[in-house]
Amino acid sequence: MISQRPPTVWIDDSHAIVRRGMAACLQQADFVVRGESAVLSPEPVPDDLDVLVFEYGASSLRRAVRLAEGRPTRLVATVREVTEQSVREMVDAGVSAILPHSTLTADALITSLRSVVAGNVALPGDMLTRLLLHVTQTSHLGPGGLNTRERSVLRLLADGMDTRGIAEDLCFSERTVKNVVHDVLTKLNCRTRAQAVAVATREGVI
Incomplete structure (x- = not known):
């Protein structure tokens, strides 16, 4: 915002x-x-x-x-x-x-x-x-899972990068990065980026 x-x-x-x-x-x-x-x-x-x-x-x-x-x-x-x-x-x-x-x-x-x-x-x-260590939910990924672009963005989020840094690293626009993050949060049923990184790491997605 x-x-x-x-x-x-x-x-x-x-x-x-x-x-x-x-x-x-x-x-x-x-x-x-x-x-x-x-x-x-x-x-x-x-x-x-x-x-x-x-x-x-x-x-x-x-x-x-x-x-x-x-x-x-x-x-x-x-x-x-x-x-x-x-x-x-x-x-x-x-x-x-x-x-x-x-x-x-x-x-x-x-x-x-x-x-x-x-x-x-x-x-x-x-x-x-x-x-x-939070494992209260057994599965967050839907049948389609995460695509390559979504996993790439998640990996950079896990490295602590912000929207601008991710956009520069992947040669995306900041709007594209925000859209990808939104899709990831939806697929993983998460409210925040930190929760999404934790869930994806726990499930071996990244």
């Missing part, structure tokens, strides 16, 4: 100092901070909101997904304690980026949100490893 206007973001965290710190960092990077909350109270207004940054919790995840449903709003979760279950739940719910508090820096926050706004995912490598 690339926009000509400054990207808009809502910041949710139980600690006011953390919220203010994230807001200050993002405002310096030309993000427009629409508001802030603790445990999604007050509830964000999702209209024309590009990114909702929320503190992960079982109830907050459900509320964030409900708020973003049917909208282009991207979900970014900050996590105080990273577990295999929490990573699995967030990726299955369609969260585009997961940011552990223990490693969260201004640069990491800004880079991750810019990547998410551009339509990519931001999932640390150790979390991808955790995701690869």
Whole structure:
């Protein structure tokens, strides 16, 4: 999702100092901070909101997904304690980026949100490893499987490349890459690129 206007973001965290710190960092990077909350109270207004940054919790995840449903709003979760279950739940719910508090820096926050706004995912490598262990679904591939072009795009996604990098590497247009990614997500029954890479890796497709 690339926009000509400054990207808009809502910041949710139980600690006011953390919220203010994230807001200050993002405002310096030309993000427009629409508001802030603790445990999604007050509830964000999702209209024309590009990114909702929320503190992960079982109830907050459900509320964030409900708020973003049917909208282009991207979900970014900050996590105080990273577990295999929490990573699995967030990726299955369609969260585009997961940011552990223990490693969260201004640069990491800004880079991750810019990547998410551009339509990519931001999932640390150790979390991808955790995701690869997620085997709750036995089969995602339909009868047709994935074609050569789709597997090529998936391999580059697994290498951490973004849409522009994949387009340059394969000599495709960025629109073509986005269309291929959309087809892959549909075939694999996945919500995010990270989940698609994990599923394809687990099933030996790439």
